[in-house]
Amino acid sequence: MDERRPRLALQAVLPADLAGACGIDLTDARRIVSLAHRLGELPPRAPATIRRAALEAARSAGEIRTLALVERRASAEDPFVKYAFRLEDGATVESVRIPLERPGRYSACVSSQVGCALACAFCATGRMGLTRNLEAWEIIEQVRLIRRDLGATMGSGARVHGVLFQGMGEPLANADRVIQAIRVLSEPSAQAIDMRNITVCTAGLPSGIRRLAAEVPAVRLGLSLGSVRPGRRRLLMPIDGAHPLEEVLAAVGEHARATGHAPMWAYTLLADQNDTDEDAASLAALVRNFAAEHGISPRLSLIPYNAIGAADAPLPSPGDVEASSAAVDPFARSARLEAFRAVLAASGVGSIVRYSGGGDVGAACGQLARPPAEAQRPGGRRAFPARAVAPPDAAAGGATAPPRPAQA
Numbered sequence: 001m002d003e004r005r006p007r008l009a010l011q012a013v014l015p016a017d018l019a020g021a022c023g024i025d026l027t028d029a030r031r032i033v034s035l036a037h038r039l040g041e042l043p044p045r046a047p048a049t050i051r052r053a054a055l056e057a058a059r060s061a062g063e064i065r066t067l068a069l070v071e072r073r074a075s076a077e078d079p080f081v082k083y084a085f086r087l088e089d090g091a092t093v094e095s096v097r098i099p100l101e102r103p104g105r106y107s108a109c110v111s112s113q114v115g116c117a118l119a120c121a122f123c124a125t126g127r128m129g130l131t132r133n134l135e136a137w138e139i140i141e142q143v144r145l146i147r148r149d150l151g152a153t154m155g156s157g158a159r160v161h162g163v164l165f166q167g168m169g170e171p172l173a174n175a176d177r178v179i180q181a182i183r184v185l186s187e188p189s190a191q192a193i194d195m196r197n198i199t200v201c202t203a204g205l206p207s208g209i210r211r212l213a214a215e216v217p218a219v220r221l222g223l224s225l226g227s228v229r230p231g232r233r234r235l236l237m238p239i240d241g242a243h244p245l246e247e248v249l250a251a252v253g254e255h256a257r258a259t260g261h262a263p264m265w266a267y268t269l270l271a272d273q274n275d276t277d278e279d280a281a282s283l284a285a286l287v288r289n290f291a292a293e294h295g296i297s298p299r300l301s302l303i304p305y306n307a308i309g310a311a312d313a314p315l316p317s318p319g320d321v322e323a324s325s326a327a328v329d330p331f332a333r334s335a336r337l338e339a340f341r342a343v344l345a346a347s348g349v350g351s352i353v354r355y356s357g358g359g360d361v362g363a364a365c366g367q368l369a370r371p372p373a374e375a376q377r378p379g380g381r382r383a384f385p386a387r388a389v390a391p392p393d394a395a396a397g398g399a400t401a402p403p404r405p406a407q408a
Contacts, residue, residue, distance in 0.1 A: 008062030009137035010036040011144065012184055022061050028054035030189040036064050037144060037190045067141050072149070073361040080358030083149075084370065085142060087114070091131055093168050094368045095142045096358060097150070105161035106150060107197075110142045111368070112178050113169025118203050120226065120237045122268055122331055124308040124362075124369035125168045133174040139181040142167075143191055162197035166222065168368050171200050172208025182216050195219050199264065203239050206251035213258040221255050222264040223248070223298075227274040228282045236273065249286075253294040262296050266354070268303040268366065269334035276336075280343035287349045300351040302341065305333040306364040 008021060010033070019029035031050045035042060041064055046052040070092060071084035079099040086092050093111040100107055115128035143163055150158040163185055165171040171178045178200065186195045195218035202208060203224050212219055225245075226236040234240040252263050267283065269275045283300075291297035307329050334340070337353065344351050356365035 009135065010042070010058065010062040010064050011040075011190070012135070012137035012140050012180065013062065014184060014187055015189055018058060018062070022054070022057040024054040024057050025051070029058075032058045033187070034189045040064060040066060040144065040148070065137060065141075067138065067145060069145060069149075073363070075358040075361050075363065077360050078357040080361070080363050081149075082358055082361050082363035082368075083142075083146065085145065087134075087138060092370045093134065093138075093142070094363075094370065095146060095167055096363045096368070097146050098164070098357070100161060102161075104154070104158045106146075106158065107162040107164050108143045108146045108160050109164040109167050110139055111167035111169055112139060112165055112171040112174045116169045117173065118170050118237070118239050120203060120224070120239075122226070122236060122270060122305065122308070123366045125366075127308075128168075128369055130169075133177060134169070136177040136180040136184065139177065140184055140191070143185060143193075147191070160191070160193065162199070163193055164199050164201065166199070166201040166365075170203055170205065172202045172205040172212075175205075175208045175211050179211065179215050182219055186218075201264075201266065203237055204243050204245070204248035205239075206243055206247055209248070209251040209255050213255040217259045220261050220264065221252065221259075222266055223252055225265055225267045225283075227279065228286050229274075229279065232274060236270075249290060252298075253290065256294050256296040256298075260296075263298045264301055265298045266301045266303055268305055269337055269340060270305050271332040271334045271336075273331065275334040275340055277339070277343050280340045281347065284344050284347035284349040287344075288347070300344070300349065301354045302337065302351050303354045303356060303365050304337060305331055306356055306359055306366050307331075307333075308366055308369075 008018070010018070013021075013033065015026060015029040015033050018024070018033060019026045022029070028050050032042070032055060042055065042059055046055040065088065067085035067087060069083060070086045073082045075081070081097040083095045083097070084092050085095065091114045093114055095111060096109040098107040098109055111134065113133050114131035116123070116125045117130035118126055120126040143160055147160045150160065165178060182195065182198055185191045185193045185198065195216060199220040199222050200212060201222035201224065209221065212221060224237070225233070227233040228245065230240065230244065233245060255261070256263055265287070287298055287300060341351055341353075354365070358364050359367070362368070
């Protein structure tokens with residue numbers, strides 16, 4: 001074996017690729033992949049179902065690496081559980097176990113990056129800046145370890161039924177590794193999770209949305225809106241400056257037509273920022289126009305805001321990672337949820353209210369983040385500068401389970 005050749009991460013490789021890399025039979029490759037996912041290690045001796053030469057070839061070509069569980073926090077309010085996993089370079093990411101309506105079924109909300117470069121104002125991860133992308137095996141390992149914990153705490157009947165890419169990071173900014181992780185997670189000999197139960201949530205990267213449609217069309221798409229007023233959306237989500245909502249929705253429409261899946265639009269209600277009757281009417285018009293143009297109506301999910309900062313701390317300067325973890329929370333939860341829904345309903349647009357659990361342990365939508373010492377390495381960066389939110393009149397223009405429980 002060429003020692004300069006990178007070793008395979010055996011829990012992030014498909015059986016056909018393992019067979020090709022090692023020169024082994026596909027059946028043996030499937031069984032070796034299954035061992036990697038069930039046991040998290042290769043046995044010292046080949047079981048009767050796998051040829052010894054095949055197991056030794058896989059052992060020579062690859063390895064099974066893992067993450068260290070450094071924190072497990074179960075909510076006292078609901079069945080959500082938050083995990084913190086330390087990576088090999090010392091950085092830490094968070095994941096959430098989400099209960100679904102059917103007993104024994106759970107969704108794993110996983111991270112795809114250490115931090116995030118997009119700096120969405122209502123997201124705690126956005127205050128961290130970006131340290132690096134996760135490797136495919138680091139994404140998959142979050143799911144495998146959550147599954148292992150389920151077996152240990154909830155019994156053999158409990159299982160990870162779906163995966164939600166809505167943890168730390170922008171998944172489509174790490175599309176190569178996210179797509180590879182999706183392929184392995186859905187592989188029958190690996191995690192065997194139906195692709196239709198995998199959702200990728202994005203702040204709006206058109207090229208990545210198109211890649212999902214072309215490469216993993218069974219996967220579902222979620223889009224965070226923030227606001228549908230251009231000036232307001234840009235303040236809340238600086239990515240709008242690079243990819244305006246109109247451009248993003250064109251890609252979302254292509255995805256919907258190519259896959260037949262209705263996109264999920266997530267709208268976090270922020271008091272005095274995006275919760276007026278005019279905001280609701282504009283959102284309703286956008287839903288109707290999208291449905292008329294693309295033939296598929298989006299599923300609209302309204303999210304009550306979850307606090308992400310201390311009320312009395314100073315605002316951080318752009319890029320000030322040390323101050324960001326204690327930064328002032330510029331937002332408050334809107335009291336106009338039902339009024340907002342009424343305007344939508346009067347316009348013929350239905351909506352659901354997403355229950356975002358685990359708020360008491362920082363597991364709710366928008367709350368995932370780690371202290372700077374655990375999450376930031378030298379060289380961390382932002383793609384967009386952090387911005388203070390303007391007063392309400394300054395802008396001219398985080399798999400959903402209904403209604404409880406739902407996503408992180």
